[in-house]
Amino acid sequence: MSSAFTGFSQQGLNFLQQVRIENDKEWFEANRHIYDRELLTPFRNLVDALSPTMLTIDPQFETRPAIGKTLSRIHRDTRFSHDKSRYRSRMWLTFKRPSKDWKDAPVYFFELGPDMLRYGLGYYSANKPTMDLFRHTLTRQPQAFLEVADCCRPPFELVGESYKRPLVKEQAAEIATWYNRKSFAMMVTDSQVDKLFHPRLITELAEGFQQLEPLYQWLMRVETMKQVDPADL
DSSP states (O other), X not given: OOOOOOOOOHHHHHHHHHHHHHOOHXXXXXXXXXXXXXXXXXXXXXXXXHHHHXXXXXXXXXXXXXXTTTBOOSBOOOTTOSOOOSBOXXXXXXXXXXXXXXXXXXXXXXXXXXXXXXXXXXXXXXXHHHHHHHHHHHHHOHHHHHHHHTTOOTTOEEEOOBOSSOSSTXXXXXXXXXXXXXXXXEEEEEOOGGGGGSTHHHHHHHHHHHHTHHHHHHHHHHHHHTTSOGGGO
16 A cells, blocks of 8 residues: 655654743644644554554554544643643554553554654553453463563563562563563664654554564453453453
């Protein structure tokens, strides 16, 4: 499938830098045309370009290139935040199944800011019951998981806060590094923003997301387990 995505622009990154400084409604409205042309349009085109690949990973992914579906809002919800900044200085896209509890389900993501890009797969913020189910799969099938985890090689890195004390004593290190996470993601973080300015970004993201598919499928098994009576696990 051909794509209209030709890359992002330095002007778009400059806009995100400036919105961080200004964070003012009048300024934003005066410069909205830059946001629409240099950020929102290429993001939509990038979603369209990646969607065929992502649907081979999961046909149930949301792929509509719209804000609130696959694209982040630049307006922040400040109702319950100490930070009252009106606008975000970064934007992202996600591929996930439609769900009210998306923060607690596996999600593919790509994010950019004025001086960085990152992408990967993981949880936005997994709750303890979800992580307990994930740990259950590690306990039941450690070798099978390690075979899956072989996909988690560079350029990806495992990130996420761990418990200060091991949850299980004398556990194999390659299992423990996953088992002790409170939440996690496999992520690439890159400061080479020149990558954003070229359509080759499509290939980098598509290949990276495909590389992590075995982990995605394992995490979707965890999602299936949420529908099962705990006594049957």
